[in-house]
Amino acid sequence: MINLNLIKTVNDFNFYNKIALIRVDFNIPINPKNFHILDDTRIKSSIPTIKKVLYDNGKVILLSHFGRPKGKYNKNYSIKFLIPYLYKKLKVTIKFSEYCIGPMVEQLVLNLKNKEVMLLENLRFYQEEEDNNKLFAFQLSKLGDIYVNDAFGSSHRFHASITTLPKLFVNRKCIGFLMEKEIKSLNKFLGTGKQPISVLLGGSKINSKIKIIKNLVHFADHILIGGGMAYPFIKILGGQIGDSLTEKYDKKIETELKSVLENNHKKIFFPKDVIIVNNNEHQTKIVSINSIPHGWKGLDIGPESINFFCTILKQSKTILWNGPFGVFEQHPFYIGTQSIAKFIVELTIKNNCFSLVGGGDSIAALKMIQLENKVSYISTGGGALLESLQNTTLPGIQAFFS
Structure with missing residues:
Protein backbone atom coordinates (compact mmCIF):
# COMPACT_ATOMS: atom_id res chain seq x y z
CA MET A 1 0.00 0.00 0.00
CA LYS A 181 -4.84 6.71 -10.88
CA GLU A 182 -2.21 3.97 -11.19
CA ILE A 183 -1.37 4.12 -7.48
CA LYS A 184 -5.04 4.10 -6.47
CA SER A 185 -5.67 1.04 -8.64
CA LEU A 186 -2.65 -0.73 -7.18
CA ASN A 187 -3.78 0.11 -3.66
CA LYS A 188 -7.22 -1.27 -4.43
CA PHE A 189 -5.65 -4.49 -5.59
CA LEU A 190 -2.85 -4.87 -3.04
CA GLY A 191 -4.50 -3.49 0.05
CA THR A 192 -8.21 -2.81 -0.09
CA GLY A 193 -9.37 -5.18 -2.82
CA LYS A 194 -12.45 -7.25 -2.08
CA GLN A 195 -11.91 -10.98 -1.77
CA PRO A 196 -11.73 -13.46 -3.38
CA ILE A 197 -8.77 -12.08 -5.33
CA SER A 198 -7.68 -13.83 -8.52
CA VAL A 199 -4.52 -13.21 -10.53
CA LEU A 200 -4.02 -14.40 -14.09
CA LEU A 201 -0.44 -14.58 -15.35
CA GLY A 202 0.44 -15.43 -18.92
CA GLY A 203 3.24 -14.73 -21.34
CA SER A 204 6.53 -16.56 -21.22
CA LYS A 205 8.95 -14.81 -18.85
CA ILE A 206 9.02 -17.08 -15.82
CA ASN A 207 12.39 -15.74 -14.57
CA SER A 208 11.03 -12.24 -14.05
CA LYS A 209 7.77 -13.42 -12.50
CA ILE A 210 8.83 -15.97 -9.91
CA LYS A 211 9.32 -13.28 -7.24
CA ILE A 212 5.91 -11.90 -8.10
CA ILE A 213 4.27 -15.29 -7.66
CA LYS A 214 6.02 -15.75 -4.31
CA ASN A 215 4.54 -12.46 -3.10
CA LEU A 216 1.09 -12.95 -4.63
CA VAL A 217 0.46 -16.15 -2.70
CA HIS A 218 0.33 -14.09 0.51
CA PHE A 219 -2.85 -12.23 -0.45
CA ALA A 220 -4.31 -13.74 -3.64
CA ASP A 221 -6.88 -16.51 -3.32
CA HIS A 222 -6.29 -17.92 -6.80
CA ILE A 223 -3.30 -17.68 -9.13
CA LEU A 224 -4.05 -18.89 -12.66
CA ILE A 225 -0.95 -19.49 -14.77
CA GLY A 226 -1.16 -20.01 -18.52
CA GLY A 227 0.74 -19.38 -21.73
CA GLY A 228 4.45 -20.13 -21.89
CA MET A 229 4.73 -19.56 -18.14
CA ALA A 230 2.84 -22.76 -17.42
CA TYR A 231 5.20 -25.19 -19.16
CA PRO A 232 8.16 -25.00 -16.73
CA PHE A 233 5.74 -25.82 -13.89
CA ILE A 234 4.17 -28.68 -15.83
CA LYS A 235 7.62 -30.08 -16.59
CA ILE A 236 8.64 -29.91 -12.92
CA LEU A 237 5.40 -31.71 -12.01
CA GLY A 238 6.37 -34.57 -14.34
CA GLY A 239 4.31 -33.67 -17.38
CA GLN A 240 5.45 -33.99 -20.99
CA ILE A 241 5.54 -30.60 -22.72
CA GLY A 242 6.94 -31.67 -26.11
CA ASP A 243 8.64 -28.81 -27.92
CA SER A 244 6.63 -26.06 -26.22
CA LEU A 245 8.63 -22.88 -25.92
CA THR A 246 9.98 -22.15 -22.46
CA GLU A 247 12.32 -19.46 -21.24
CA LYS A 248 15.67 -20.84 -20.12
CA TYR A 249 16.01 -21.01 -16.37
CA ASP A 250 18.74 -22.24 -14.05
CA LYS A 251 18.69 -24.68 -11.13
CA LYS A 252 18.04 -21.86 -8.67
CA ILE A 253 14.83 -20.87 -10.47
CA GLU A 254 13.81 -24.52 -10.70
CA THR A 255 14.28 -24.91 -6.94
CA GLU A 256 12.17 -21.79 -6.34
CA LEU A 257 9.44 -23.07 -8.64
CA LYS A 258 9.33 -26.37 -6.75
CA SER A 259 9.15 -24.53 -3.44
CA VAL A 260 6.25 -22.38 -4.63
CA LEU A 261 4.36 -25.44 -5.84
CA GLU A 262 4.94 -27.44 -2.66
CA ASN A 263 3.83 -24.65 -0.33
CA ASN A 264 0.94 -23.21 -2.34
CA HIS A 265 -0.47 -26.05 -4.41
CA LYS A 266 -4.04 -25.21 -3.36
CA LYS A 267 -3.80 -21.65 -4.68
CA ILE A 268 -2.02 -22.14 -8.01
CA PHE A 269 -3.87 -23.50 -11.04
CA PHE A 270 -2.73 -24.50 -14.51
CA PRO A 271 -4.54 -25.22 -17.80
CA LYS A 272 -6.05 -28.66 -18.24
CA ASP A 273 -5.71 -28.91 -22.01
CA VAL A 274 -3.92 -27.04 -24.78
CA ILE A 275 -4.13 -26.61 -28.52
CA ILE A 276 -0.92 -27.95 -30.02
CA VAL A 277 0.68 -27.76 -33.44
CA ASN A 278 3.33 -29.97 -34.98
CA ASN A 279 6.68 -28.51 -35.97
CA ASN A 280 5.63 -28.25 -39.61
CA GLU A 281 2.55 -26.33 -38.39
CA HIS A 282 0.28 -28.23 -40.74
CA GLN A 283 -1.81 -29.91 -38.05
CA THR A 284 -3.41 -28.87 -34.79
CA LYS A 285 -5.15 -30.88 -32.10
CA ILE A 286 -6.22 -30.62 -28.46
CA VAL A 287 -4.43 -32.69 -25.81
CA SER A 288 -3.86 -32.71 -22.07
CA ILE A 289 -1.21 -30.17 -21.08
CA ASN A 290 0.62 -33.03 -19.38
CA SER A 291 0.84 -35.12 -22.57
CA ILE A 292 2.25 -33.00 -25.39
CA PRO A 293 4.13 -35.35 -27.73
CA HIS A 294 7.63 -34.74 -29.06
CA GLY A 295 7.59 -32.59 -32.18
CA TRP A 296 4.51 -30.69 -31.04
CA LYS A 297 4.14 -27.46 -29.08
CA GLY A 298 1.33 -25.76 -27.19
CA LEU A 299 0.12 -22.45 -28.63
CA ASP A 300 -3.15 -21.84 -26.77
CA ILE A 301 -5.26 -23.12 -23.90
CA GLY A 302 -8.04 -25.52 -24.84
CA PRO A 303 -11.82 -25.46 -24.15
CA GLU A 304 -11.56 -27.45 -20.90
CA SER A 305 -8.97 -24.95 -19.62
CA ILE A 306 -11.18 -22.01 -20.55
CA ASN A 307 -14.12 -23.48 -18.62
CA PHE A 308 -11.86 -24.37 -15.68
CA PHE A 309 -10.37 -20.86 -15.43
CA CYS A 310 -13.76 -19.20 -15.83
CA THR A 311 -15.22 -21.35 -13.02
CA ILE A 312 -12.50 -20.09 -10.68
CA LEU A 313 -12.80 -16.47 -11.85
CA LYS A 314 -16.56 -16.52 -11.28
CA GLN A 315 -15.89 -16.59 -7.52
CA SER A 316 -13.75 -13.44 -7.69
CA LYS A 317 -14.41 -9.87 -6.59
CA THR A 318 -10.98 -8.56 -7.62
CA ILE A 319 -9.04 -9.67 -10.72
CA LEU A 320 -5.61 -8.80 -12.07
CA TRP A 321 -4.58 -9.99 -15.51
CA ASN A 322 -1.10 -9.75 -17.03
CA GLY A 323 -0.03 -11.76 -20.08
CA PRO A 324 -1.83 -13.75 -22.82
CA PHE A 325 -2.53 -17.50 -22.71
CA GLY A 326 -1.36 -18.27 -26.21
CA VAL A 327 -0.13 -16.84 -29.48
CA PHE A 328 -3.18 -14.60 -29.60
CA GLU A 329 -1.98 -12.68 -32.69
CA GLN A 330 -2.43 -15.78 -34.87
CA HIS A 331 -5.51 -17.67 -36.00
CA PRO A 332 -6.78 -19.90 -34.41
CA PHE A 333 -4.68 -19.45 -31.26
CA TYR A 334 -6.46 -16.31 -30.05
CA ILE A 335 -9.53 -18.14 -28.76
CA GLY A 336 -8.25 -18.88 -25.25
CA THR A 337 -6.99 -15.36 -24.51
CA GLN A 338 -10.05 -13.67 -26.00
CA SER A 339 -12.46 -15.99 -24.16
CA ILE A 340 -10.83 -15.18 -20.81
CA ALA A 341 -10.80 -11.45 -21.68
CA LYS A 342 -14.53 -11.51 -22.50
CA PHE A 343 -15.33 -13.32 -19.25
CA ILE A 344 -13.34 -10.78 -17.19
CA VAL A 345 -15.38 -8.01 -18.84
CA GLU A 346 -18.60 -9.88 -18.09
CA LEU A 347 -17.67 -10.21 -14.41
CA THR A 348 -16.72 -6.53 -14.28
CA ILE A 349 -20.08 -5.43 -15.63
CA LYS A 350 -22.47 -7.99 -14.13
CA ASN A 351 -20.78 -8.84 -10.83
CA ASN A 352 -19.27 -5.42 -10.07
CA CYS A 353 -15.86 -7.07 -10.01
CA PHE A 354 -12.78 -4.80 -9.94
CA SER A 355 -10.54 -5.74 -12.89
CA LEU A 356 -7.02 -4.43 -13.40
CA VAL A 357 -5.27 -5.27 -16.69
CA GLY A 358 -1.63 -4.54 -17.47
CA GLY A 359 0.99 -5.51 -20.01
CA GLY A 360 1.09 -4.66 -23.70
CA ASP A 361 -0.11 -8.05 -24.94
CA SER A 362 -3.08 -8.23 -22.57
CA ILE A 363 -4.17 -4.73 -23.57
CA ALA A 364 -3.66 -5.55 -27.26
CA ALA A 365 -5.87 -8.62 -26.85
CA LEU A 366 -8.63 -6.48 -25.32
CA LYS A 367 -8.33 -3.95 -28.12
CA MET A 368 -8.62 -6.67 -30.76
CA ILE A 369 -12.16 -7.30 -29.53
CA GLN A 370 -12.80 -3.63 -28.64
CA LEU A 371 -13.26 -4.25 -24.93
CA GLU A 372 -10.44 -2.10 -23.55
CA ASN A 373 -12.93 0.36 -22.06
CA LYS A 374 -14.98 -2.37 -20.37
CA VAL A 375 -12.55 -3.32 -17.58
CA SER A 376 -12.14 -1.30 -14.38
CA TYR A 377 -8.64 -0.03 -15.14
CA ILE A 378 -5.94 -0.51 -17.74
CA SER A 379 -2.44 0.10 -16.43
CA THR A 380 -0.03 1.98 -18.70
CA GLY A 381 2.94 0.11 -17.25
CA GLY A 382 3.58 -3.58 -17.79
CA GLY A 383 7.01 -3.82 -16.14
CA ALA A 384 6.15 -1.22 -13.51
CA LEU A 385 2.93 -3.03 -12.63
CA LEU A 386 4.77 -6.33 -12.21
CA GLU A 387 7.49 -4.71 -10.10
CA SER A 388 4.78 -3.30 -7.83
CA LEU A 389 3.45 -6.81 -7.28
CA GLN A 390 6.80 -7.84 -5.79
CA ASN A 391 5.87 -5.90 -2.66
CA THR A 392 8.36 -3.16 -3.45
CA THR A 393 7.84 0.58 -3.80
CA LEU A 394 8.82 1.64 -7.30
CA PRO A 395 11.98 3.82 -7.47
CA GLY A 396 9.99 6.61 -9.15
CA ILE A 397 7.54 6.65 -6.26
CA GLN A 398 10.14 6.12 -3.54
CA ALA A 399 11.83 9.32 -4.76
CA PHE A 400 8.89 11.28 -3.33
CA PHE A 401 9.66 10.02 0.16
CA SER A 402 13.32 11.13 0.12
Whole structure:
Protein backbone atom coordinates (compact mmCIF):
# COMPACT_ATOMS: atom_id res chain seq x y z
CA MET A 1 0.00 0.00 0.00
CA ILE A 2 1.26 3.47 -0.92
CA ASN A 3 0.05 6.31 1.26
CA LEU A 4 -1.11 8.92 -1.26
CA ASN A 5 -1.63 11.41 1.56
CA LEU A 6 2.14 11.72 1.78
CA ILE A 7 2.58 12.57 -1.92
CA LYS A 8 1.58 15.86 -3.50
CA THR A 9 -0.38 15.83 -6.76
CA VAL A 10 -0.70 18.49 -9.45
CA ASN A 11 -3.86 19.68 -7.71
CA ASP A 12 -1.69 20.82 -4.78
CA PHE A 13 0.06 23.40 -6.96
CA ASN A 14 -0.90 26.54 -8.84
CA PHE A 15 1.34 26.59 -11.91
CA TYR A 16 0.75 30.25 -12.82
CA ASN A 17 3.93 31.62 -14.39
CA LYS A 18 5.74 28.42 -13.37
CA ILE A 19 7.55 25.90 -15.54
CA ALA A 20 6.39 22.34 -14.95
CA LEU A 21 9.01 19.76 -15.81
CA ILE A 22 6.75 16.80 -16.58
CA ARG A 23 8.28 13.33 -16.92
CA VAL A 24 5.93 11.42 -19.21
CA ASP A 25 6.22 7.99 -20.80
CA PHE A 26 5.70 8.44 -24.54
CA ASN A 27 7.53 5.22 -25.36
CA ILE A 28 4.74 4.03 -27.62
CA PRO A 29 4.49 1.51 -30.48
CA ILE A 30 4.83 3.05 -33.95
CA ASN A 31 5.25 1.97 -37.55
CA PRO A 32 9.00 2.57 -38.01
CA LYS A 33 8.58 3.24 -41.73
CA ASN A 34 6.30 6.26 -41.38
CA PHE A 35 6.25 6.97 -37.60
CA HIS A 36 2.50 6.30 -37.54
CA ILE A 37 1.34 5.87 -33.93
CA LEU A 38 -0.14 2.40 -33.38
CA ASP A 39 -1.29 2.88 -29.78
CA ASP A 40 -1.61 6.31 -28.15
CA THR A 41 -2.88 5.11 -24.76
CA ARG A 42 0.10 6.39 -22.79
CA ILE A 43 0.01 9.83 -24.38
CA LYS A 44 -3.75 10.25 -23.97
CA SER A 45 -3.44 9.24 -20.32
CA SER A 46 -1.04 12.13 -19.60
CA ILE A 47 -2.97 14.84 -21.48
CA PRO A 48 -5.10 15.79 -18.40
CA THR A 49 -1.96 16.51 -16.38
CA ILE A 50 -0.53 18.72 -19.13
CA LYS A 51 -3.86 20.54 -19.48
CA LYS A 52 -3.96 21.26 -15.73
CA VAL A 53 -0.68 23.18 -15.95
CA LEU A 54 -1.82 25.06 -19.06
CA TYR A 55 -5.16 25.89 -17.43
CA ASP A 56 -3.22 27.51 -14.58
CA ASN A 57 -1.37 29.68 -17.12
CA GLY A 58 1.80 27.72 -16.58
CA LYS A 59 4.49 26.47 -18.96
CA VAL A 60 5.19 22.83 -19.77
CA ILE A 61 8.42 21.02 -20.57
CA LEU A 62 7.92 17.36 -21.49
CA LEU A 63 10.61 14.77 -20.79
CA SER A 64 10.37 11.28 -22.26
CA HIS A 65 12.44 8.40 -23.57
CA PHE A 66 11.67 6.42 -26.69
CA GLY A 67 13.07 3.03 -27.65
CA ARG A 68 16.63 1.91 -26.95
CA PRO A 69 19.05 4.18 -28.84
CA LYS A 70 21.87 3.17 -26.45
CA GLY A 71 22.97 6.63 -25.40
CA LYS A 72 23.56 8.04 -28.89
CA TYR A 73 21.59 10.18 -31.32
CA ASN A 74 19.66 8.10 -33.82
CA LYS A 75 17.11 9.75 -36.10
CA ASN A 76 14.99 6.58 -35.98
CA TYR A 77 14.41 7.23 -32.26
CA SER A 78 13.75 10.97 -32.40
CA ILE A 79 10.47 11.97 -30.76
CA LYS A 80 9.96 15.00 -32.96
CA PHE A 81 7.19 13.06 -34.75
CA LEU A 82 4.98 13.61 -31.66
CA ILE A 83 4.59 17.36 -32.29
CA PRO A 84 1.55 17.16 -34.65
CA TYR A 85 -0.19 14.71 -32.34
CA LEU A 86 0.38 16.89 -29.25
CA TYR A 87 -0.81 20.00 -31.07
CA LYS A 88 -3.99 18.19 -32.13
CA LYS A 89 -4.70 17.17 -28.53
CA LEU A 90 -3.65 20.38 -26.75
CA LYS A 91 -4.33 23.13 -29.31
CA VAL A 92 -1.37 25.19 -28.07
CA THR A 93 2.08 25.98 -29.43
CA ILE A 94 4.37 22.94 -29.25
CA LYS A 95 8.05 23.85 -29.37
CA PHE A 96 10.84 21.32 -29.76
CA SER A 97 14.39 21.18 -28.44
CA GLU A 98 16.97 18.96 -30.08
CA TYR A 99 18.81 18.92 -26.76
CA CYS A 100 17.80 17.96 -23.23
CA ILE A 101 20.53 19.87 -21.38
CA GLY A 102 22.93 22.73 -22.02
CA PRO A 103 22.84 26.45 -22.90
CA MET A 104 20.84 26.02 -26.13
CA VAL A 105 17.85 24.41 -24.43
CA GLU A 106 18.16 26.80 -21.48
CA GLN A 107 17.83 29.73 -23.88
CA LEU A 108 14.74 28.17 -25.46
CA VAL A 109 13.21 27.79 -22.01
CA LEU A 110 13.80 31.49 -21.27
CA ASN A 111 11.68 32.31 -24.32
CA LEU A 112 8.88 29.91 -23.39
CA LYS A 113 5.58 31.70 -22.76
CA ASN A 114 2.67 30.81 -20.52
CA LYS A 115 0.37 28.18 -22.05
CA GLU A 116 3.15 26.89 -24.29
CA VAL A 117 4.62 23.40 -24.37
CA MET A 118 8.18 22.38 -25.12
CA LEU A 119 9.04 18.79 -25.98
CA LEU A 120 12.64 17.81 -25.34
CA GLU A 121 14.40 15.25 -27.52
CA ASN A 122 14.68 11.61 -26.46
CA LEU A 123 16.27 11.38 -23.00
CA ARG A 124 17.98 8.13 -23.95
CA PHE A 125 20.15 9.92 -26.49
CA TYR A 126 22.15 10.62 -23.31
CA GLN A 127 23.76 7.59 -21.68
CA GLU A 128 23.67 9.58 -18.43
CA GLU A 129 19.90 9.03 -18.27
CA GLU A 130 20.14 5.26 -17.94
CA ASP A 131 23.27 5.58 -15.77
CA ASN A 132 21.24 7.65 -13.28
CA ASN A 133 23.91 10.35 -13.51
CA LYS A 134 23.54 13.05 -10.83
CA LEU A 135 25.09 15.83 -12.92
CA PHE A 136 22.70 15.05 -15.80
CA ALA A 137 19.76 15.22 -13.36
CA PHE A 138 21.04 18.53 -12.00
CA GLN A 139 21.27 20.00 -15.51
CA LEU A 140 17.69 18.90 -16.20
CA SER A 141 16.52 20.44 -12.93
CA LYS A 142 17.71 23.89 -14.07
CA LEU A 143 14.96 23.90 -16.70
CA GLY A 144 11.90 23.87 -14.43
CA ASP A 145 10.30 25.18 -11.25
CA ILE A 146 8.17 22.15 -10.34
CA TYR A 147 8.83 18.49 -11.13
CA VAL A 148 5.87 16.28 -12.09
CA ASN A 149 6.10 12.51 -12.54
CA ASP A 150 3.33 11.19 -14.77
CA ALA A 151 5.35 8.28 -16.16
CA PHE A 152 4.14 5.22 -14.29
CA GLY A 153 5.34 2.97 -17.12
CA SER A 154 8.93 4.06 -16.43
CA SER A 155 8.81 4.37 -12.65
CA HIS A 156 10.45 1.00 -12.06
CA ARG A 157 13.65 2.29 -13.67
CA PHE A 158 16.62 3.65 -11.72
CA HIS A 159 17.11 6.40 -14.30
CA ALA A 160 18.15 10.01 -13.76
CA SER A 161 14.85 11.63 -14.73
CA ILE A 162 12.88 9.16 -12.61
CA THR A 163 14.80 8.77 -9.35
CA THR A 164 17.45 11.49 -8.98
CA LEU A 165 15.73 14.46 -10.62
CA PRO A 166 12.72 14.62 -8.23
CA LYS A 167 15.02 14.60 -5.20
CA LEU A 168 16.50 17.90 -6.38
CA PHE A 169 13.11 19.62 -6.15
CA VAL A 170 12.53 18.86 -2.43
CA ASN A 171 9.01 20.26 -1.78
CA ARG A 172 8.42 21.35 -5.37
CA LYS A 173 7.54 17.94 -6.76
CA CYS A 174 4.31 16.06 -7.34
CA ILE A 175 2.69 13.29 -9.34
CA GLY A 176 0.32 13.73 -12.25
CA PHE A 177 -3.23 12.46 -12.65
CA LEU A 178 -2.10 9.30 -14.44
CA MET A 179 0.31 8.34 -11.66
CA GLU A 180 -2.38 9.02 -9.09
CA LYS A 181 -4.84 6.71 -10.88
CA GLU A 182 -2.21 3.97 -11.19
CA ILE A 183 -1.37 4.12 -7.48
CA LYS A 184 -5.04 4.10 -6.47
CA SER A 185 -5.67 1.04 -8.64
CA LEU A 186 -2.65 -0.73 -7.18
CA ASN A 187 -3.78 0.11 -3.66
CA LYS A 188 -7.22 -1.27 -4.43
CA PHE A 189 -5.65 -4.49 -5.59
CA LEU A 190 -2.85 -4.87 -3.04
CA GLY A 191 -4.50 -3.49 0.05
CA THR A 192 -8.21 -2.81 -0.09
CA GLY A 193 -9.37 -5.18 -2.82
CA LYS A 194 -12.45 -7.25 -2.08
CA GLN A 195 -11.91 -10.98 -1.77
CA PRO A 196 -11.73 -13.46 -3.38
CA ILE A 197 -8.77 -12.08 -5.33
CA SER A 198 -7.68 -13.83 -8.52
CA VAL A 199 -4.52 -13.21 -10.53
CA LEU A 200 -4.02 -14.40 -14.09
CA LEU A 201 -0.44 -14.58 -15.35
CA GLY A 202 0.44 -15.43 -18.92
CA GLY A 203 3.24 -14.73 -21.34
CA SER A 204 6.53 -16.56 -21.22
CA LYS A 205 8.95 -14.81 -18.85
CA ILE A 206 9.02 -17.08 -15.82
CA ASN A 207 12.39 -15.74 -14.57
CA SER A 208 11.03 -12.24 -14.05
CA LYS A 209 7.77 -13.42 -12.50
CA ILE A 210 8.83 -15.97 -9.91
CA LYS A 211 9.32 -13.28 -7.24
CA ILE A 212 5.91 -11.90 -8.10
CA ILE A 213 4.27 -15.29 -7.66
CA LYS A 214 6.02 -15.75 -4.31
CA ASN A 215 4.54 -12.46 -3.10
CA LEU A 216 1.09 -12.95 -4.63
CA VAL A 217 0.46 -16.15 -2.70
CA HIS A 218 0.33 -14.09 0.51
CA PHE A 219 -2.85 -12.23 -0.45
CA ALA A 220 -4.31 -13.74 -3.64
CA ASP A 221 -6.88 -16.51 -3.32
CA HIS A 222 -6.29 -17.92 -6.80
CA ILE A 223 -3.30 -17.68 -9.13
CA LEU A 224 -4.05 -18.89 -12.66
CA ILE A 225 -0.95 -19.49 -14.77
CA GLY A 226 -1.16 -20.01 -18.52
CA GLY A 227 0.74 -19.38 -21.73
CA GLY A 228 4.45 -20.13 -21.89
CA MET A 229 4.73 -19.56 -18.14
CA ALA A 230 2.84 -22.76 -17.42
CA TYR A 231 5.20 -25.19 -19.16
CA PRO A 232 8.16 -25.00 -16.73
CA PHE A 233 5.74 -25.82 -13.89
CA ILE A 234 4.17 -28.68 -15.83
CA LYS A 235 7.62 -30.08 -16.59
CA ILE A 236 8.64 -29.91 -12.92
CA LEU A 237 5.40 -31.71 -12.01
CA GLY A 238 6.37 -34.57 -14.34
CA GLY A 239 4.31 -33.67 -17.38
CA GLN A 240 5.45 -33.99 -20.99
CA ILE A 241 5.54 -30.60 -22.72
CA GLY A 242 6.94 -31.67 -26.11
CA ASP A 243 8.64 -28.81 -27.92
CA SER A 244 6.63 -26.06 -26.22
CA LEU A 245 8.63 -22.88 -25.92
CA THR A 246 9.98 -22.15 -22.46
CA GLU A 247 12.32 -19.46 -21.24
CA LYS A 248 15.67 -20.84 -20.12
CA TYR A 249 16.01 -21.01 -16.37
CA ASP A 250 18.74 -22.24 -14.05
CA LYS A 251 18.69 -24.68 -11.13
CA LYS A 252 18.04 -21.86 -8.67
CA ILE A 253 14.83 -20.87 -10.47
CA GLU A 254 13.81 -24.52 -10.70
CA THR A 255 14.28 -24.91 -6.94
CA GLU A 256 12.17 -21.79 -6.34
CA LEU A 257 9.44 -23.07 -8.64
CA LYS A 258 9.33 -26.37 -6.75
CA SER A 259 9.15 -24.53 -3.44
CA VAL A 260 6.25 -22.38 -4.63
CA LEU A 261 4.36 -25.44 -5.84
CA GLU A 262 4.94 -27.44 -2.66
CA ASN A 263 3.83 -24.65 -0.33
CA ASN A 264 0.94 -23.21 -2.34
CA HIS A 265 -0.47 -26.05 -4.41
CA LYS A 266 -4.04 -25.21 -3.36
CA LYS A 267 -3.80 -21.65 -4.68
CA ILE A 268 -2.02 -22.14 -8.01
CA PHE A 269 -3.87 -23.50 -11.04
CA PHE A 270 -2.73 -24.50 -14.51
CA PRO A 271 -4.54 -25.22 -17.80
CA LYS A 272 -6.05 -28.66 -18.24
CA ASP A 273 -5.71 -28.91 -22.01
CA VAL A 274 -3.92 -27.04 -24.78
CA ILE A 275 -4.13 -26.61 -28.52
CA ILE A 276 -0.92 -27.95 -30.02
CA VAL A 277 0.68 -27.76 -33.44
CA ASN A 278 3.33 -29.97 -34.98
CA ASN A 279 6.68 -28.51 -35.97
CA ASN A 280 5.63 -28.25 -39.61
CA GLU A 281 2.55 -26.33 -38.39
CA HIS A 282 0.28 -28.23 -40.74
CA GLN A 283 -1.81 -29.91 -38.05
CA THR A 284 -3.41 -28.87 -34.79
CA LYS A 285 -5.15 -30.88 -32.10
CA ILE A 286 -6.22 -30.62 -28.46
CA VAL A 287 -4.43 -32.69 -25.81
CA SER A 288 -3.86 -32.71 -22.07
CA ILE A 289 -1.21 -30.17 -21.08
CA ASN A 290 0.62 -33.03 -19.38
CA SER A 291 0.84 -35.12 -22.57
CA ILE A 292 2.25 -33.00 -25.39
CA PRO A 293 4.13 -35.35 -27.73
CA HIS A 294 7.63 -34.74 -29.06
CA GLY A 295 7.59 -32.59 -32.18
CA TRP A 296 4.51 -30.69 -31.04
CA LYS A 297 4.14 -27.46 -29.08
CA GLY A 298 1.33 -25.76 -27.19
CA LEU A 299 0.12 -22.45 -28.63
CA ASP A 300 -3.15 -21.84 -26.77
CA ILE A 301 -5.26 -23.12 -23.90
CA GLY A 302 -8.04 -25.52 -24.84
CA PRO A 303 -11.82 -25.46 -24.15
CA GLU A 304 -11.56 -27.45 -20.90
CA SER A 305 -8.97 -24.95 -19.62
CA ILE A 306 -11.18 -22.01 -20.55
CA ASN A 307 -14.12 -23.48 -18.62
CA PHE A 308 -11.86 -24.37 -15.68
CA PHE A 309 -10.37 -20.86 -15.43
CA CYS A 310 -13.76 -19.20 -15.83
CA THR A 311 -15.22 -21.35 -13.02
CA ILE A 312 -12.50 -20.09 -10.68
CA LEU A 313 -12.80 -16.47 -11.85
CA LYS A 314 -16.56 -16.52 -11.28
CA GLN A 315 -15.89 -16.59 -7.52
CA SER A 316 -13.75 -13.44 -7.69
CA LYS A 317 -14.41 -9.87 -6.59
CA THR A 318 -10.98 -8.56 -7.62
CA ILE A 319 -9.04 -9.67 -10.72
CA LEU A 320 -5.61 -8.80 -12.07
CA TRP A 321 -4.58 -9.99 -15.51
CA ASN A 322 -1.10 -9.75 -17.03
CA GLY A 323 -0.03 -11.76 -20.08
CA PRO A 324 -1.83 -13.75 -22.82
CA PHE A 325 -2.53 -17.50 -22.71
CA GLY A 326 -1.36 -18.27 -26.21
CA VAL A 327 -0.13 -16.84 -29.48
CA PHE A 328 -3.18 -14.60 -29.60
CA GLU A 329 -1.98 -12.68 -32.69
CA GLN A 330 -2.43 -15.78 -34.87
CA HIS A 331 -5.51 -17.67 -36.00
CA PRO A 332 -6.78 -19.90 -34.41
CA PHE A 333 -4.68 -19.45 -31.26
CA TYR A 334 -6.46 -16.31 -30.05
CA ILE A 335 -9.53 -18.14 -28.76
CA GLY A 336 -8.25 -18.88 -25.25
CA THR A 337 -6.99 -15.36 -24.51
CA GLN A 338 -10.05 -13.67 -26.00
CA SER A 339 -12.46 -15.99 -24.16
CA ILE A 340 -10.83 -15.18 -20.81
CA ALA A 341 -10.80 -11.45 -21.68
CA LYS A 342 -14.53 -11.51 -22.50
CA PHE A 343 -15.33 -13.32 -19.25
CA ILE A 344 -13.34 -10.78 -17.19
CA VAL A 345 -15.38 -8.01 -18.84
CA GLU A 346 -18.60 -9.88 -18.09
CA LEU A 347 -17.67 -10.21 -14.41
CA THR A 348 -16.72 -6.53 -14.28
CA ILE A 349 -20.08 -5.43 -15.63
CA LYS A 350 -22.47 -7.99 -14.13
CA ASN A 351 -20.78 -8.84 -10.83
CA ASN A 352 -19.27 -5.42 -10.07
CA CYS A 353 -15.86 -7.07 -10.01
CA PHE A 354 -12.78 -4.80 -9.94
CA SER A 355 -10.54 -5.74 -12.89
CA LEU A 356 -7.02 -4.43 -13.40
CA VAL A 357 -5.27 -5.27 -16.69
CA GLY A 358 -1.63 -4.54 -17.47
CA GLY A 359 0.99 -5.51 -20.01
CA GLY A 360 1.09 -4.66 -23.70
CA ASP A 361 -0.11 -8.05 -24.94
CA SER A 362 -3.08 -8.23 -22.57
CA ILE A 363 -4.17 -4.73 -23.57
CA ALA A 364 -3.66 -5.55 -27.26
CA ALA A 365 -5.87 -8.62 -26.85
CA LEU A 366 -8.63 -6.48 -25.32
CA LYS A 367 -8.33 -3.95 -28.12
CA MET A 368 -8.62 -6.67 -30.76
CA ILE A 369 -12.16 -7.30 -29.53
CA GLN A 370 -12.80 -3.63 -28.64
CA LEU A 371 -13.26 -4.25 -24.93
CA GLU A 372 -10.44 -2.10 -23.55
CA ASN A 373 -12.93 0.36 -22.06
CA LYS A 374 -14.98 -2.37 -20.37
CA VAL A 375 -12.55 -3.32 -17.58
CA SER A 376 -12.14 -1.30 -14.38
CA TYR A 377 -8.64 -0.03 -15.14
CA ILE A 378 -5.94 -0.51 -17.74
CA SER A 379 -2.44 0.10 -16.43
CA THR A 380 -0.03 1.98 -18.70
CA GLY A 381 2.94 0.11 -17.25
CA GLY A 382 3.58 -3.58 -17.79
CA GLY A 383 7.01 -3.82 -16.14
CA ALA A 384 6.15 -1.22 -13.51
CA LEU A 385 2.93 -3.03 -12.63
CA LEU A 386 4.77 -6.33 -12.21
CA GLU A 387 7.49 -4.71 -10.10
CA SER A 388 4.78 -3.30 -7.83
CA LEU A 389 3.45 -6.81 -7.28
CA GLN A 390 6.80 -7.84 -5.79
CA ASN A 391 5.87 -5.90 -2.66
CA THR A 392 8.36 -3.16 -3.45
CA THR A 393 7.84 0.58 -3.80
CA LEU A 394 8.82 1.64 -7.30
CA PRO A 395 11.98 3.82 -7.47
CA GLY A 396 9.99 6.61 -9.15
CA ILE A 397 7.54 6.65 -6.26
CA GLN A 398 10.14 6.12 -3.54
CA ALA A 399 11.83 9.32 -4.76
CA PHE A 400 8.89 11.28 -3.33
CA PHE A 401 9.66 10.02 0.16
CA SER A 402 13.32 11.13 0.12
